[in-house]
Amino acid sequence: MDKLNFKNYRIEAENICVDYHGKVALYDANLRLKAGQICGLVGMNGAGKTTFFNALTGFVNISKGKIRINGESLKIAQQDQTIAYVPQIEGIDSQFPVSVWDVVMMGRYGSMNILRSPRESDIQAVKDAIERVDLMELSSIPIGNLSGGQRKRTFLARAIAQRASILLLDEPFAGVDIRTEKLISELFIQFKNEGKTILLSTHDMIHVREFCDLVLLINKTVVAYGETSEVFTPENITSTFGGMSPDVLFGPES
Amino acid sequence: MDLCFLSTNITSFVADPLSHEFMRKALLMSSLVAAVCGFLSSYLTLKGWALMGDAVSHSVMPGVVVAYALGLPFSLGAFVFGVGSVALIGFVKQKSRVKEDTVIGLVFTGFFALGIVLISKIKSNIDLHSILFGSPLGISLSDVKQTVLISLLVVILLSVFRKDLILYCFDPRHAKTVGINVLFLHYLLLTCLSLAAVVGLQSVGLVLVVAMLITPGATAYLLTDNFDNMTIISVISAIISSIIGIYFSFWFDLETGGSIVLVQTFIFLFTFLFAPRYGIFKFKKIIF
Numbered sequence: 001m002d003k004l005n006f007k008n009y010r011i012e013a014e015n016i017c018v019d020y021h022g023k024v025a026l027y028d029a030n031l032r033l034k035a036g037q038i039c040g041l042v043g044m045n046g047a048g049k050t051t052f053f054n055a056l057t058g059f060v061n062i063s064k065g066k067i068r069i070n071g072e073s074l075k076i077a078q079q080d081q082t083i084a085y086v087p088q089i090e091g092i093d094s095q096f097p098v099s100v101w102d103v104v105m106m107g108r109y110g111s112m113n114i115l116r117s118p119r120e121s122d123i124q125a126v127k128d129a130i131e132r133v134d135l136m137e138l139s140s141i142p143i144g145n146l147s148g149g150q151r152k153r154t155f156l157a158r159a160i161a162q163r164a165s166i167l168l169l170d171e172p173f174a175g176v177d178i179r180t181e182k183l184i185s186e187l188f189i190q191f192k193n194e195g196k197t198i199l200l201s202t203h204d205m206i207h208v209r210e211f212c213d214l215v216l217l218i219n220k221t222v223v224a225y226g227e228t229s230e231v232f233t234p235e236n237i238t239s240t241f242g243g244m245s246p247d248v249l250f251g252p253e254s
Numbered sequence: 255m256d257l258c259f260l261s262t263n264i265t266s267f268v269a270d271p272l273s274h275e276f277m278r279k280a281l282l283m284s285s286l287v288a289a290v291c292g293f294l295s296s297y298l299t300l301k302g303w304a305l306m307g308d309a310v311s312h313s314v315m316p317g318v319v320v321a322y323a324l325g326l327p328f329s330l331g332a333f334v335f336g337v338g339s340v341a342l343i344g345f346v347k348q349k350s351r352v353k354e355d356t357v358i359g360l361v362f363t364g365f366f367a368l369g370i371v372l373i374s375k376i377k378s379n380i381d382l383h384s385i386l387f388g389s390p391l392g393i394s395l396s397d398v399k400q401t402v403l404i405s406l407l408v409v410i411l412l413s414v415f416r417k418d419l420i421l422y423c424f425d426p427r428h429a430k431t432v433g434i435n436v437l438f439l440h441y442l443l444l445t446c447l448s449l450a451a452v453v454g455l456q457s458v459g460l461v462l463v464v465a466m467l468i469t470p471g472a473t474a475y476l477l478t479d480n481f482d483n484m485t486i487i488s489v490i491s492a493i494i495s496s497i498i499g500i501y502f503s504f505w506f507d508l509e510t511g512g513s514i515v516l517v518q519t520f521i522f523l524f525t526f527l528f529a530p531r532y533g534i535f536k537f538k539k540i541i542f
Contacts, residue, residue: 110432142479
């Protein structure tokens with residue numbers, strides 16, 4: 001891509017590598033996403049999906065390659081609250097003594113003063129976000145008392161309150177109830193219309209077909225990347241999952 | 255008549271020790287130390303840093319000895335070695351295949367042993383017993399000043415960065431994503447831990463200071479689902495334990511540090527059994 005086009009990409013990851021104490025978790029990975037695109041991140045457990053997210057949020061340092069967010073460095077993206085990360089439900093301490101409201105307010109911390117004292121606008125943003133995920137009546141409840149789906153919605157609300165333009169979602173549909181699944185699906189369509197860029201990891205092949213414009217198949221590195229209709233083929237999926245037949249993964253009709 | 259006798263007894267139980275200056279000082283200082291440790295305790299228990307607390311409190315030992323020998327404030331030596339030990343733990347963990355808990359155990363026992371050897375070698379008026387088991391009844395004026403200053407510093411730091419520290423304990427990845435300096439918060443919490451270990455050392459001694467740093471927080475965690483309430487309960491239970499512990503130690507001639515920690519442990523046990531929601535015998539709803 002030439003320099004002029006550079007700014008057009010929300011996310012631009014170029015040949016990134018991540019290693020943990022000498023063990024390679026991800027190498028030569030590339031990704032380019034524009035505004036309004038939804039991309040599915042598909043791979044086995046240990047294929048480097050969470051590592052990819054960690055690299056894009058800056059939670060781990062990349063050992064090689066380059067990440068640009070809106071054409072700027074990751075540090076600027078962090079300061080500008082550009083990226084929101086919605087964790088897997090298992091990845092958080094559900095017994096931590098905080099309420100739904102507290103968690104959603106954490107989405108505003110990055111743009112508050114040092115004491116993190118909420119302004120009127122922060123309170124309004126939190127209210128709006130909680131309303132959008134339909135948890136208003138539970139806003140003072142400790143997160144330990146929520147169901148898995150309600151907890152997932154809480155963290156989605158945090159990302160909404162943050163007003164991020166890039167959403168990274170780790171297994172958004174894992175372990176949630178039907179109502180939450182429906183609500184998340186509707187939100188995805190709204191996010192897309194608002195021009196947000198979404199990268200989501202999932203095990204569910206049906207969700208990829210349903211929501212994702214693009215798909216990124218990884219197994220330590222990129223196996224295939226492109227439009228879902230072109231790239232999401234049984235052959236590619238088989239090689240992503242180390243030779244396992246796609247029939248096993250999502251039924252014979254595919 | 256009987257009732258009158260009883261009430262006189264209780265009054266003298268409470269009032270008699272207060273007629274001694276060293277007891278008034280011990281009660282005040284230990285309450286202050288307990289409050290600071292209790293405040294920090296709610297962060298440490300949620301962060302899962304109990305072992306880290308143990309490591310840091312043991313590692314400050316050579317620092318205290320060296321500082322005494324050089325005539326520096328002992329808090330400075332303790333601080334350097336406390337933070338140093340954690341840096342070393344991080345370094346060894348990263349550069350070797352040895353598991354983290356092994357590295358923690360290895361480093362802090364090494365520092366502790368160094369401290370003991372130093373005490374036996376350096377001619378000074380440091381009393382090994384008072385370092386190991388505390389000496390709240392024999393606190394000097396300069397110790398009082400230092401304790402008050404350090405306590406204030408820790409309370410101010412924990413208050414100013416309260417929300418960031420909660421977020422750091424809860425979800426460091428989100429903190430990083432929104433541009434909050436996670437490394438700074440990590441060392442801030444470590445610094446507070448080292449400083450609290452130093453002040454706690456005077457009250458209950460190096461061996462038991464980790465109890466001051468985790469037991470009140472663990473007790474509070476069983477009683478509430480709200481972080482602010484958890485901190486308040488933690489601080490109150492720590493202060494009460496200190497006061498009761500010192501009274502018992504006065505009247506029954508017990509080792510003061512052990513007595514304070516034992517009261518904390520009993521309060522925890524009682525909570526563990528009878529906490530309304532998270533106790534073994536559950537009672538209806540949560541209080542807070």
